Amino acid sequence: MILGCDIGTALTKGVILAEGEYIFGTSVLTRANAERAFEDLLEAIRRERGFKLDDFKEVVITGWGEGRIRLPHRSEPTMKCIAQAAIWDLPSCRFALCLGAQQSSALILNDRGKVLDYRINDKCAAGAGRFLDIIFEALETTPEESADIARSADKKIAMSSQCAVFAESEVVSLVNDGESVANILEAIFRSLVSGVVALSKRLPIRGEIIVGGGLANNLRIVELLEEGLGKKVKVFRLGPSFIAAMGAALSVNGGVR
Amino acid sequence: MIFAGVDVGSMSAEAVLLDEKGIIAYSIIVVKPNPVQSATIVMEDVLKQSGVKLEDIAFCVSTGYGRERIPFAQHNVSEISCHGKGAVWVNSKIRTIIDIGGQDCKVIRVDGDGNLVDFVMNDKCAAGTGRFLEGIAKTFGMHVSELGALALRGVNPVPINSICTVYTNFDVMCFLADGWSKEDIALGVANVLAKRLVTLINKVGLEEEICVSGGVAKNQGVVRALEQAIGKKVQSLPVDPQIVGALGAAIFAMERYRILGERKKVATN
Numbered sequence: 001m002i003l004g005c006d007i008g009t010a011l012t013k014g015v016i017l018a019e020g021e022y023i024f025g026t027s028v029l030t031r032a033n034a035e036r037a038f039e040d041l042l043e044a045i046r047r048e049r050g051f052k053l054d055d056f057k058e059v060v061i062t063g064w065g066e067g068r069i070r071l072p073h074r075s076e077p078t079m080k081c082i083a084q085a086a087i088w089d090l091p092s093c094r095f096a097l098c099l100g101a102q103q104s105s106a107l108i109l110n111d112r113g114k115v116l117d118y119r120i121n122d123k124c125a126a127g128a129g130r131f132l133d134i135i136f137e138a139l140e141t142t143p144e145e146s147a148d149i150a151r152s153a154d155k156k157i158a159m160s161s162q163c164a165v166f167a168e169s170e171v172v173s174l175v176n177d178g179e180s181v182a183n184i185l186e187a188i189f190r191s192l193v194s195g196v197v198a199l200s201k202r203l204p205i206r207g208e209i210i211v212g213g214g215l216a217n218n219l220r221i222v223e224l225l226e227e228g229l230g231k232k233v234k235v236f237r238l239g240p241s242f243i244a245a246m247g248a249a250l251s252v253n254g255g256v257r
Numbered sequence: 258m259i260f261a262g263v264d265v266g267s268m269s270a271e272a273v274l275l276d277e278k279g280i281i282a283y284s285i286i287v288v289k290p291n292p293v294q295s296a297t298i299v300m301e302d303v304l305k306q307s308g309v310k311l312e313d314i315a316f317c318v319s320t321g322y323g324r325e326r327i328p329f330a331q332h333n334v335s336e337i338s339c340h341g342k343g344a345v346w347v348n349s350k351i352r353t354i355i356d357i358g359g360q361d362c363k364v365i366r367v368d369g370d371g372n373l374v375d376f377v378m379n380d381k382c383a384a385g386t387g388r389f390l391e392g393i394a395k396t397f398g399m400h401v402s403e404l405g406a407l408a409l410r411g412v413n414p415v416p417i418n419s420i421c422t423v424y425t426n427f428d429v430m431c432f433l434a435d436g437w438s439k440e441d442i443a444l445g446v447a448n449v450l451a452k453r454l455v456t457l458i459n460k461v462g463l464e465e466e467i468c469v470s471g472g473v474a475k476n477q478g479v480v481r482a483l484e485q486a487i488g489k490k491v492q493s494l495p496v497d498p499q500i501v502g503a504l505g506a507a508i509f510a511m512e513r514y515r516i517l518g519e520r521k522k523v524a525t526n
Contacts, residue, residue: 009427031434032427032430032431032433032434033431033434033435034431036434068435102424102427122419123419123420123421124382124419124420124421124423124424125421125422125423125424126382128423130423130424130427131423134423161381162381162382163381163382163383163422164383164421164422164423165382165383165388165389165392165422165423166360166381166382166383166388
């Protein structure tokens with residue numbers, strides 16, 4: 001068995017493959033401590049499926065926290081992992097997006113899952129998952145219910161702040177001025193997606209599109225992304241958060257067979 | 258003859274009373290949701306402190322957020338002009354003012370009379386502002402005013418890559434988890450704030466002497482990090498750096514009063 005692991009800034013994800021087949025995937029919170037998160041992940045795998053570290057022929061790690069893990073492992077670049085997982089999910093995929101907590105990435109790939117070019121936004125929280133966490137807290141809503149709430153918006157309002165810190169203050173004053181949570185959420189999602197669309201358009205978009213990363217759990221964001229890109233978008237099939245972890249596991253034995 | 262300046266910012270409001278001899282009194286408060294309310298409270302406070310009555314004030318100029326709506330001000334001037342005016346009044350050699358406020362930062366270039374030559378401002382993003390430091394202080398569980406002394410005790414600054422407030426907060430949590438000292442983290446934070454300011458400074462250039470105004474100017478860790486980043490000395494002002502805007506407004510009040518007086522004389526002649 002092979003364990004693919006993606007230590008993100010918010011979640012640490014693990015995917016287990018046996019003979020190239022998907023067996024199991026789970027995730028734990030990273031809580032700003034990569035080493036402890038990795039241990040928590042191993043513990044979760046042991047508890048949920050009974051597999052121990054010795055059961056894995058290889059451990060492949062990618063993502064933000066990879067460099068902090070002392071356990072001997074194989075390391076893979078995140079872009080490569082995303083591309084490998086995208087082509088595994090959809091062989092006709094030539095464009096992939098990964099919308100994470102602190103990083104949005106867009107990449108183009110060939111028919112063998114090789115990354116041809118990519119663009120990353122990791123400079124600022126505007127448009128990243130962590131930005132939404134801050135807004136959800138300010139609006140006292142949850143990621144799960146936010147998509148449906150945003151769909152019930154009855155008016156287009158414009159956000160003047162891009163910065164996550166200032167947008168939080170703006171959201172609070174909009175609520176105080178009597179603006180509905182639905183209209184605010186919809187405006188936030190539109191502003192966020194426009195940033196992702198701008199990032200995407202810095203590359204030639206072709207073929208089928210796969211989207212991964214925690215933000216793709218939000219179906220309103222996916223809808224707005226389809227609207228902005230003018231194309232259908234497929235959410236990574238194992239659950240969008242697992243895209244890079246799956247790619248890490250697939251990278252052993254040349255990846256996709 | 259007494260003149261007043263009132264400056265309502267995003268996080269604090271200041272009022273300064275001035276006569277021909279100098280500053281009579283000043284006050285700094287935390288802002289209320291409404292700028293008119295903030296201006297009124299800070300003005301009442303400075304009047305109470307000094308025993309001056311509102312009707313004794315010959316002329317009042319307002320600046321900052323909501324400056325057009327302050328009922329007791331006869332005139333308003335932009336905070337950029339006020340910071341330049343105030344800084345040159347306290348130190349006539351100042352030509353560049355780096356103003357680090359609660360929610361924005363500016364680099365202001367002035368001539369020998371304190372008149373505006375050029376400026377650049379960041380109000381789009383919390384990087385390089387007081388809000389940036391407040392977030393870090395919250396993660397440390399301390400007051401923002403304690404960060405400066407902490408940074409001065411730092412030896413090996415932690416490397417922070419992003420200038421983003423949200424990401425820096427996350428980095429700080431990681432450094433804490435990795436066992437770095439708060440001192441070294443605070444120093445790394447001061448350095449990254451200085452780095453953001455340098456990108457602004459590079460847009461308009463620096464002319465000496467240089468000073469720092471605004472609430473963050475009280476953070477000695479940031480001032481030292483800035484000096485190191487620009488390779489030049491920052492002059493410390495002989496007044497509270499947080500009142501420079503309000504002081505500038507009071508000086509504009511004095512100047513405006515004189516100009517109006519002279520116009521009146523010309524008209525009656």
